[in-house]
Amino acid sequence: MSAHTPLDPAPGRRLGEFDLIARYFAPLAGPGAFCLGDDAAVLTPTPGWQMVFTTDAIISGIHFLADDPAADVAIKLLAVNLSDLAAMGAEGVGYLITTAWPRDLDEAWIAEFAQGLAEGQAAYSVALLGGDTVATGGPLSLSLTAIGELPSNSALRRKGARAGDRIYVSGRIGDAGAGLRILRDGLKGGAATDRRRAVERYRRPQPRLALGRSLRGLASACIDVSDGLVADLAHLAEQSAARMILQLDRVPVSPLASLIGGAACAIVSGDDYELLFAAAPGNEKQLFAAAREAEVAVTCIGEVVEGQGVEVFDRLGNAILVDRGGYRHF
Amino acid sequence: MSAHTPLDPAPGRRLGEFDLIARYFAPLAGPGAFCLGDDAAVLTPTPGWQMVFTTDAIISGIHFLADDPAADVAIKLLAVNLSDLAAMGAEGVGYLITTAWPRDLDEAWIAEFAQGLAEGQAAYSVALLGGDTVATGGPLSLSLTAIGELPSNSALRRKGARAGDRIYVSGRIGDAGAGLRILRDGLKGGAATDRRRAVERYRRPQPRLALGRSLRGLASACIDVSDGLVADLAHLAEQSAARMILQLDRVPVSPLASLIGGAACAIVSGDDYELLFAAAPGNEKQLFAAAREAEVAVTCIGEVVEGQGVEVFDRLGNAILVDRGGYRHF
Structure with missing residues (x-):
């Protein structure tokens, strides 16, 4: 996981980005994510299986409501992505997350958000593999890439329905x-x-x-x-x-x-x-x-x-x- | 690739999100990405190799300058992520991208951005595997997840340096x-x-x-x-x-x-x-x-x-x- 060095660091944030990652996100890291302390995560694919990838972003005020509880926002972010894996017939493996926090977002919100991720991870058997956290002058924006796997050539597609089905x-x-x-x-x-x-x-x-x-x-x-x-x-x-x-x-x-x-x-x-x-x-x-x-x-x-x-x-x-x-x- | 249905669709955008994807991003899709026409992409791992994942976001005015050419912004977004793969000793395979376009961004900028991605793909042998495009009231925000691979147990890590090296x-x-x-x-x-x-x-x-x-x-x-x-x-x-x-x-x-x-x-x-x-x-x-x-x-x-x-x-x-x-x- 990386904490970008912005041209102008976010003023007034009590915890630095590195501290935020260490405190709230590193505990969510799965095997191969090296406690988010490296440049990238490494995963060993299941022999004979394929890997499946999807990404979806959600933005405050557009895809969720500004006063939705932070834990629910985390669950929704995970769920909308895992739902794409489900539609392919894939099983969840892990995810990477990008969070653009507004400068005035308080730490309690982030703590509750991480708690929601932990709950989602347990429910859907996925682990955090990496991420990036930046500060933004815009609305809270969250993007997630979900990684799944399935036995080779078993993916469900949007195509394939035939007359009579x-x-x-x-x-x-x-x-x-x-x-x-x-x-x-x-x-x-x-x-x-x-x-x-x-x-x-x-x-x-x-x-x-x-x-x-x-x-x-x-x-x-x-x-x-x-x-x-x-x-x-x-x-x-x-x-x-x-x-x-x-x-x-x-x-x-x-x-x-x-x-x-x-x-x-x-x-x-x-x-x-x-x-x-x-x-x-x-x-x-x-x-x-x-x-x-x-x-x-x-x-x-x-x-x-x-x-x-x-x-x-x-x-x-x-x-x-x-x-x-x-x-x-x- | 998915185009989110926002609570309130972006007004005044001449091209819809689906059209933007079809026109500028589908031509960049690699094998397994199904022309971005499915819920997720499917990739067959190289037997005996591991897969490597990293994600980095860049925001206008923070990580790049608002008047940087669109093609350069695309190259930078790809490059900062592929650089993390390089640091692990991995080879690039593909990427997923999330773009949050400001509502007043014109189509020419997006066209030039896609051209930059095409240039970067050719230079670094990676292909687009999926993405999400949303409209935002905030600054232009771009997030990319890069996927690479390397022979099993050959990843370079931040740890491992020894006295005398x-x-x-x-x-x-x-x-x-x-x-x-x-x-x-x-x-x-x-x-x-x-x-x-x-x-x-x-x-x-x-x-x-x-x-x-x-x-x-x-x-x-x-x-x-x-x-x-x-x-x-x-x-x-x-x-x-x-x-x-x-x-x-x-x-x-x-x-x-x-x-x-x-x-x-x-x-x-x-x-x-x-x-x-x-x-x-x-x-x-x-x-x-x-x-x-x-x-x-x-x-x-x-x-x-x-x-x-x-x-x-x-x-x-x-x-x-x-x-x-x-x-x-x-």
Whole structure:
């Protein structure tokens, strides 16, 4: 881990960058990271396996709310990246993190953030491999690169879905969108437990690593739901060169969906980080067994046909025209 | 590569994030990156080799100057990370990049930045494996994770230097510091070619990958000079639990060193990205042959003794007391 020497060092920071790293981040370092005391980390790949890489950044006020608890921000940063590994069927190994702290950020926030990382590491079996910490005059910005691995040639891709395949989604859709509306817009209504759960799902999404792993060789294509169910289904459609038919009434939506405009709105709200995948018919038994083992529900929500794009039908059989940017009714 | 859906999309950006990625970054994608069209990249490790990871961020106005050419900023971002791989003796494989663009950044800047990445990729044999692009209200912020590989158990570490070893540095020291002073402070003086070279060295540092690779099994400890020769020597001293004796008059300094306060100032100026390493006596012949092959000079500048910390002697044999934060004369 490196502490950059800026042209002008951050004034007024009580702890130097090196001290911050030593106190809060070095204890998170995994084997091969040399307690963050070297130029780089060294990892021995599992023979016969491939390595998987992804990176995602989150910025205060854009991807999370400025008053979200620091530990939750850490969990979210880890989770959105591990969710990409899950979508490839990969297992987590480690991560590198870049933190740009505003100059007025207090040490307690950083301590709580590191605590969140520790919690995430334990939950998802990954370790810190390196990082960089800089001071910024802009908003708090966090970037993470996640490293995973999987048996060679078993990666789940966005391409591969074929006409006749069924489309499935894990968990339920719209919780995170409702959680954001509760936190940001003061959205009212719904049961207290559902509200708590929605906020939790927005702040601490759960990467479906166990499910992703068990979908290797079973799913024909896979993606995680970050942009929204319809937008991500469009990615599958594009990469698979196929048409995705979505049955709106089959989508397992948040109990708070009615507060945010119903199921048609839930399917275009983002941040749920569920797995959305296709699988050939005849695999249902294995699929549901895998889902049970991963302790998450999996629901068939549509099917793959020849063509391109996404088509959504409501429970009355009416088509809802959808594009990447969102949805509109006929 | 992913384009985040922000809570509020950036207004006024002519090209969407997906279009930016498709137009400027997808052409840079290497094998296994799936044209940036999937959730993550997949890489097959070389059997019997280890993988090496490092990350470094640079921010406009802190680590580079706001009016530095975009292609140079791209080269610098790549180079500072690849320099960490070089210091471990690793060869470059690929990288992931996170870009936080200010909302008013024009497309021409991004196009030139991507051109710089393409140039750096060709020079250093690495390929883009993924990334994330977000909009920010803060300054332009760039973060890169570099991935390298090396034969198992051949990594050069900061630890390993032993009493009796010689200390060496590649290239020359102080060019980048002088270049920064020319650009930022309007520093006058020196020959025109030296001034051009100093600015070039500040803006486009050259990672010593070929030298690092040839130091495997030859150097006992190694680091790259980013914080400054003395500060980085202190890192070697600390990790190796040894004392580093530096002969100031032996340090190959920039021809512009006299403009920035002489050799004593050059050795505390940063950003040169040369390799600083220790090697047991008796290896000189191999060392200089390796340097010739890597087309960079290597100079013996001191020796390792029992103890701790760094001690600097000037040409008159006077000790100059040095600490991590900089230097002061007795």
